[in-house]
């Protein structure tokens with residue numbers, strides 16, 4: 001661990017120099033198949049020349065001006081993300097945590113507008129919404145929260161994918177103003193919300209005038225085979241948050257609103273010095289343009305299906321594997337026991353993966369991944385899991 005860095009991560013002993021498509025090379029010249037794409041950020045993979053040329057060009061034109069002025073690149077991006085998501089309005093941030101903070105602030109304003117002085121947001125076990133105090137409170141991974149008390153008030157935790165628990169809250173609480181969730185929990189271990197659960201959230205939000213807040217920071221931007229994961233079920237949220245893949249590595253987040261959530265902010269209520277600057281907005285526009293031009297949504301669907309089928313078959317009777325699950329190019333292999341060692345074993349076999357929630361191998365390959373590479377991920381993982389089972 002570099003001794004000048006605060007100890008927030010425990011990195012593997014490797015650093016990278018460059019990449020091409022779904023492949024990345026370390027400083028010694030060894031290549032690795034990237035199945036995590038920087039936690040779902042690098043959707044275009046590496047070395048896309050159209051994107052790189054654009055970034056170079058744009059960076060020499062204009063990087064930043066303050067929000068005191070109009071920013072046409074931001075207007076264009078706002079139009080584009082609203083068209084893609086079906087939402088009405090947007091606020092741009094620098095990260096997913098900030099996008100979720102924005103959503104939480106909107107929900108609280110909404111509550112106060114309704115005369116609820118202590119508005120409560122329902123959140124779920126296993127959720128991950130970020131590292132700021134409010135988003136950490138909203139998260140349901142206790143080991144990340146421990147030591148940061150006092151956490152924020154105004155959150156009520158419920159079991160994930162449990163319709164009855166949600167109905168019980170609806171019957172017993174008058175201070176709820178919103179339900180915040182990930183349609184597929186990422187850091188929680190690739191836990192898919194059932195369509196029935198998502199529909200019930202929408203129904204309860206309609207019935208009780210709660211805001212439905214879908215955190216699509218990890219699941220959004222075509223990752224699961226639709227621009228938003230909620231689009232698989234034709235469900236519209238009142239607030240949607242995005243980040244990660246939106247800038248393909250140039251940091252950006254977005255909090256999108258619809259209907260009653262559109263007009264809650266007034267000037268001075270919220271802001272960000274660098275959020276939505278001309279450079280990052282132009283890059284995000286270009287990213288989305290390339291994603292569309294390459295029809296990466298179709299690739300995410302197809303390769304996701306291929307990978308899920310290959311892994312399901314391969315691990316169906318493996319003694320170390322509990323289950324395989326996922327949607328599009330967001331997949332998890334749940335092991336019977338904690339498996340942190342797998343990230344290192346995979347690295348030694350030329351594969352980048354991540355372990356989520358102690359015992360789930362998380363796969364978020366770049367959306368440009370090809371069929372033969374999907375087959376390689378599956379084959380390499382077979383060796384990795386076998387080696388782990390022998391430990």
Ligand SMILES: Cc1ncc(COP(=O)(O)O)c(C=O)c1O
Pocket residue numbers: 039094095096097098100128129130131182186187215216217218219243244
């Ligand atoms: C679903 C979800 N929400 C929020 C965040 C926080 O995003 P950021 O790290 O950009 O603040 C993450 C990050 O992993 C995430 O997966």
